Amino acid sequence: MRDVAIVAFAQTDHLRRTDELSEVEMLMPVLHEVLDATGLRTSGIDFTCSGSSDYLAGRAFSFTMALDGVGAHPPISESHVEMDGAWALYEAWVKIQTGEADTALVYAYGKSSPGQVRDVLTRQLDPYYTAPLWPDSVALAALQAQALIDAGDTDESALTAIATRSRQAASGNPHAQLSGDVPAGDYLVRPLRTGDCPPIGDGAAAVILAAGDTARALCARPAWIRGIDHRIEAHGLGVRELTESPSTRLAAERAGVFERPVDTAELHAPFSSQEVVLRKALGLGDEVSVNPSGGALAANPLMAAGLIRLGEAAARIHRGESERAVAHATSGPCLQQNLVAVLEGESTHA
Amino acid sequence: MPKEPVAVVGVGQTKHVAARHDVSLAGLVREAAVAALKDAALTWADIDAVVIGKAPDFFEGVMMPELYLADALGAVGKPMLRVHTAGSVGGSTALVAANLVAARVHRTVLTLAFEKQSESNAMWGLSLPIPFQQPLLAGAGGFFAPHVRAYMRRTGAPDTVGSLVAYKDRRNALKNPYAHIHDPDISLEKVQSAPMLWDPIRYSETCPSSDGACAMILTDRAGAERSPQPPAWVHGGAMRSEPTLFAGKDFVSPQAGKDCAADVYRQAGISDPRREIDAVEMYVPFSWYEPMWLENLGFADEGEGWKLTEAGVTELDGDLPVNPSGGVLSTNPIGASGMIRFAEAALQVRGGAGEHQVEGARRALGHAYGGGAQFFSMWLVGAEPPTR
Numbered sequence: 001m002r003d004v005a006i007v008a009f010a011q012t013d014h015l016r017r018t019d020e021l022s023e024v025e026m027l028m029p030v031l032h033e034v035l036d037a038t039g040l041r042t043s044g045i046d047f048t049c050s051g052s053s054d055y056l057a058g059r060a061f062s063f064t065m066a067l068d069g070v071g072a073h074p075p076i077s078e079s080h081v082e083m084d085g086a087w088a089l090y091e092a093w094v095k096i097q098t099g100e101a102d103t104a105l106v107y108a109y110g111k112s113s114p115g116q117v118r119d120v121l122t123r124q125l126d127p128y129y130t131a132p133l134w135p136d137s138v139a140l141a142a143l144q145a146q147a148l149i150d151a152g153d154t155d156e157s158a159l160t161a162i163a164t165r166s167r168q169a170a171s172g173n174p175h176a177q178l179s180g181d182v183p184a185g186d187y188l189v190r191p192l193r194t195g196d197c198p199p200i201g202d203g204a205a206a207v208i209l210a211a212g213d214t215a216r217a218l219c220a221r222p223a224w225i226r227g228i229d230h231r232i233e234a235h236g237l238g239v240r241e242l243t244e245s246p247s248t249r250l251a252a253e254r255a256g257v258f259e260r261p262v263d264t265a266e267l268h269a270p271f272s273s274q275e276v277v278l279r280k281a282l283g284l285g286d287e288v289s290v291n292p293s294g295g296a297l298a299a300n301p302l303m304a305a306g307l308i309r310l311g312e313a314a315a316r317i318h319r320g321e322s323e324r325a326v327a328h329a330t331s332g333p334c335l336q337q338n339l340v341a342v343l344e345g346e347s348t349h350a
Numbered sequence: 351m352p353k354e355p356v357a358v359v360g361v362g363q364t365k366h367v368a369a370r371h372d373v374s375l376a377g378l379v380r381e382a383a384v385a386a387l388k389d390a391a392l393t394w395a396d397i398d399a400v401v402i403g404k405a406p407d408f409f410e411g412v413m414m415p416e417l418y419l420a421d422a423l424g425a426v427g428k429p430m431l432r433v434h435t436a437g438s439v440g441g442s443t444a445l446v447a448a449n450l451v452a453a454r455v456h457r458t459v460l461t462l463a464f465e466k467q468s469e470s471n472a473m474w475g476l477s478l479p480i481p482f483q484q485p486l487l488a489g490a491g492g493f494f495a496p497h498v499r500a501y502m503r504r505t506g507a508p509d510t511v512g513s514l515v516a517y518k519d520r521r522n523a524l525k526n527p528y529a530h531i532h533d534p535d536i537s538l539e540k541v542q543s544a545p546m547l548w549d550p551i552r553y554s555e556t557c558p559s560s561d562g563a564c565a566m567i568l569t570d571r572a573g574a575e576r577s578p579q580p581p582a583w584v585h586g587g588a589m590r591s592e593p594t595l596f597a598g599k600d601f602v603s604p605q606a607g608k609d610c611a612a613d614v615y616r617q618a619g620i621s622d623p624r625r626e627i628d629a630v631e632m633y634v635p636f637s638w639y640e641p642m643w644l645e646n647l648g649f650a651d652e653g654e655g656w657k658l659t660e661a662g663v664t665e666l667d668g669d670l671p672v673n674p675s676g677g678v679l680s681t682n683p684i685g686a687s688g689m690i691r692f693a694e695a696a697l698q699v700r701g702g703a704g705e706h707q708v709e710g711a712r713r714a715l716g717h718a719y720g721g722g723a724q725f726f727s728m729w730l731v732g733a734e735p736p737t738r
Binding site: 048053054055059060061063064065067068072073074075076077078079080081082083087090091094095097098099100120121123124125126127128131229230231232233234235236246247250331332333336337 | 351352353374375405406407408409410411412413414415416417418419420421425426427428429430431432433434435436442445446449450452453454455469475476588589590591592593594595596598604605606609610721722724725726
């Protein structure tokens with residue numbers, strides 16, 4: 001495998017609404033920020049890949065306009081996943097592994113504010129048997145949370161502690177939508193209180209990947225991707241053990257998470273209860289700094305939140321605050337699909 | 351270390367029709383996947399990863415359907431990627447899958463694209479208005495018709511060329527059991543007397559709305575050695591994108607299409623595509639795009655594409671057959687249409703295209719485009735393994 005690193009990361013301030021901004025306008029500043037950080041221009045990028053969802057934009061082919069923000073002329077080598085940007089990063093990593101590219105620009109964006117996101121996400125479900133019942137994303141997460149409580153894996157006060165820790169950590173994150181002390185709040189869907197659930201918001205993020213010496217030339221301390229893998233589980237909640245995440249576990253094994261201890265974990269856990277599942281799957285102990293950015297409980301721009309976990313983990317390595325970090329992204333109801341990456345600073349390179 | 355050579359060892363399609371009321375979305379995709387596995391003599395256990403593509407989620411009304419389809423495609427416990435690059439998606443999806451093999455991340459990958467247009471209405475799906483952008487309220491034909499007209503004006507092509515393409519593709523479709531439109535009574539007069547929809551595009555020169563899926567099994571050199579059928583080898587593949595709207599855009603012959611073709615030819619070592627390529631599966635949703643893309647892809651000089659069509663060069667028995675399968679004009683499950691082009695190119699060089707086989711085809715091009723002639727994806731496949 002070629003050595004590939006995240007060499008730059010940028011994200012917007014995540015906001016409850018951005019009515020005054022189009023998706024392209026929301027995206028442009030972060031694209032410029034990562035390009036400026038590396039000194040690259042669009043013409044110097046070998047491959048570009050993005051992640052987004054038409055259902056959030058409310059129109060077909062929504063990503064076609066976002067490409068305008070990249071300044072894609074002369075024409076560029078480019079692709080798009082209708083998924084979180086973390087999977088766009090994976091596609092770009094594969095492209096670099098083929099040897100056809102040395103650098104890649106990855107971006108993702110999502111505006112949840114134009115619609116009712118709890119309703120919108122029901123359209124992800126089995127269209128014949130489940131979606132017609134409109135079970136919303138919070139209700140499904142609550143089923144999972146209750147299963148965890150019933151299994152003795154957590155309790156409501158432990159969930160509150162996760163939410164409190166996340167939002168306090170977000171105080172150090174100028175991009176976070178929610179930070180500081182939050183009351184546990186009223187039940188949204190029992191046993192989940194408002195504090196256990198992510199904010200609804202709009203945001204975008206961008207990352208630049210580079211291989212080998214190119215990465216070293218572009219970044220003082222590149223965040224090397226030592227392993228990356230993703231796995232999906234069955235869709236039907238009735239055939240899954242919701243207190244476990246076998247797909248996260250398998251992806252982590254394949255990515256090499258368990259080969260050596262990690263000091264940081266950026267987990268895409270939009271609900272406090274999901275952190276419990278992921279910690280178990282990844283074998284994270286109390287010594288690991290989990291979601292120092294505040295995580296998805298502090299800002300959850302759909303389709304970008306997973307890429308942001310990779311970016312936040314990389315940024316800690318860039319800043320010398322982490323030697324070896326695990327980053328995680330999820331998709332689908334109750335953690336159906338999961339991506340895991342291991343990022344390291346140069347000094348720990350074997 | 352050079353890339354791993356990539357081989358197509360399995361191809362599967364559904365019979366494409368206007369409405370598959372007998373299967374769910376899951377049933378539809380599984381049908382194509384099972385056919386591809388059977389062709390490759392492999393089982394679900396042999397598949398390391400799944401790469402799926404389709405055009406907008408609004409066409410079926412299911413957001414990110416790969417989540418729901420994971421079980422039907424045997425993806426549980428495996429990696430699954432979902433590609434969406436508008437109309438070019440079927441091609442892009444195959445290229446993303448091919449890259450997984452080329453990069454040696456996985457050895458054997460199932461790639462699949464589908465559209466079940468009967469679950470919804472594509473015209474509506476394409477026409478959701480949003481503020482400050484021009485709505486495509488007339489669907490795709492309304493967007494592309496002015497560019498066809500520009501091509502006619504620029505090249506002086508007689509207005510009969512479009513009907514020749516439609517007549518040819520619909521006749522070719524009669525030889526393809528999977529094609530949607532089978533009109534045994536097709537005649538040139540019938541094509542030419544069809545109602546005008548978006549001048550100069552007649553009803554008979556437009557693609558249908560189809561339900562259908564297409565799947566391929568891609569594998570590495572070792573996998574190819576075990577293949578019971580001759581594999582098709584990927585000699586080159588590329589994607590190029592440019593914005594939909596900008597002042598310098600040439601809608602008749604977009605730069606992204608030219609650059610994409612040039613990259614594929616460079617990878618495959620082709621210097622004269624007209625002579626060195628034996629068959630072309632080209633994304634022609636409206637008949638006039640055949641002469642337009644003949645120029646864009648380097649098969650004819652600028653302004654000369656229509657002359658090849660008129661001279662019969664692109665007929666099934668011509669010296670550069672274009673769309674022997676009947677093409678998008680005869681079969682259009684949108685998200686799958688690009689992959690069908692790629693798969694039909696593979697069938698040609700495997701010698702497995704049946705009645706629409708181009709005799710002695712050794713190298714074939716699969717081509718797809720999407721957006722406002724904005725996204726391009728292509729691959730060139732050959733009967734022999736690549737030597738470079």
